[in-house]
Amino acid sequence: MTLGPTARRRRLGAHLAELRHAAGLTTADVAEFFGCTAQTIRNWERGTSTMKKVELAALLDKYGAAADTRSQLEETRREGSKRGWWSTYKLPEWFKPYVGLETDAAMVCNFEVELIPGLLQTESYAREIHSSGGLTKPDEVDKRVSARLARQRRLTEESPLELRVVISEGALRRRVGGPEVMQEQLDQLIKHAQLPNVIFQVLPFNAGAHASMPSGFTLLTFAEQTDPDVGYLEGPLGGHVIEDVDDVTTLHNRFDRVRSAALPERESLSLVRTIARE
Template sequence: MMVRIMPDRLQCLAMALGPTARRRRLGAHLAELRENAGLSFAEVGEHMGASPQTIRNWEKGQASMKKMELAALMDLYDAPHEVRQTLEDARREGSKRSWWSTYRLPEWFKPYVGLETDAALVCNFEQELIPVLLQTEDYARAIHTSGGHITDPEDVEKRVAARMQRQRRLLDKDNPLELRAVISEAALYRKVGGRKAWSEQLEHLLALGERPNVMFQVIPYEAGAHASMASGFTVLSFAEPTDPDVAYMDGLLGGHVIEDNSDVTLLKNLFDELRSSAMPQRESIDLVREIAPGQP
């Protein structure tokens, strides 16, 4: 039975997207084709000579495909020519090297960077540090060198450079990334990198806080216990409605992307609770100004 994907959905793959977004949307189309064909992961895997998990990974956009593998799937699903060509274009683009491939990032972190690069909105809660997308270069460098076990000395400058590159989307004139951040008051007082780096970091935070696409709120000490005392986290949302939100959490031993809908929803609700416990944007800016040395 021939199955079809709606033309407007195919057009989404023609948009200017990064490799990660293209793999995710390619995967979504593959899932639709498989479901329309009434086939299970096991049945497709048997036909392809692959495991059911491999098929799942393709549909989640977590693994690249070879041209012959996609062609074999298209034959199995009896996909029409226009679908085959569009999905092959997406597969080819999704297999290209990403901008972060030269920055020696940990393997466990690369999937998140790819998703963040394509996100429209980042919601981030941090307890002890200024959020990554709001950090200065010296502040970021101090974090990477604060413990010998954290970052290999040979990788420090590349990691700092990658962090600065990620921030450039906040300054994009045509399509700026929206950032909503909640910060613990403790992070404002922690003199990461020494007094000079700390002072410059607070000034940088004030400058970015005036941008229309950047909002940060501070949870004051007086708020007491809040909804996420254990750890920070990030939730990413995308411009295309068919791209589901994802979340991310990390720690000393690495991090992981969270895709389960119920878990992502829980963290989104948690972020809303944190925002309700935090000071409004203007009061948060006033607090940073009071703490920052040399501010009037």
């Protein structure tokens, strides 16, 4: 899989952090040298903001980087500065970082309480979600739906995204858009759940209280061990990427617990078929 700009920025940031540590410098030291804030340095090292060529050159001068390292990191910086495929879809600013990370992820683990996960939604279901509640402007709905469908291509690529999904039974029974929309959506769930790279489970009502009652969440894992896992939480007013190691570990533990409480795959599909018939 070709790395996208988000992954390249994260790789660049990881290298810069290593060089800084090797030079025995703190982010405060580097910030003082640049005349900027320590947060700016941390953003570069986390890959959440782009760098100019002159900024990288000055940073590498400060770290005493070798010529071959400088050349490699400048190429990474240049590729990381390019716009991602999602830039033409009018996505909200708070969602773009997540899409960039998802594009480069090797595996996505997703638990949802009220919604069918975006990577498994039909076009009609996605349109109803974006049209309801007035959270998406009417002239932006088509773009948002198209972006969601574009994200789903990762599931059927030559090197497909691994998807681990747990859905509350409530998301399956909530009639979004009416019977026809839901029938189509449930049929697609059954189809996608049988892909070799997808593990699909349902958390039934009779499981009772569970580890993530308030909301769903997502975890992203990457192919390279140097790229740490991240989490993602979304609410009515937006979403945010979670990078704190302890918080990401907590989300992993919660996902393991809801998976353990959920029905096995075969029984999950049987429940979806039963709901579809109803």
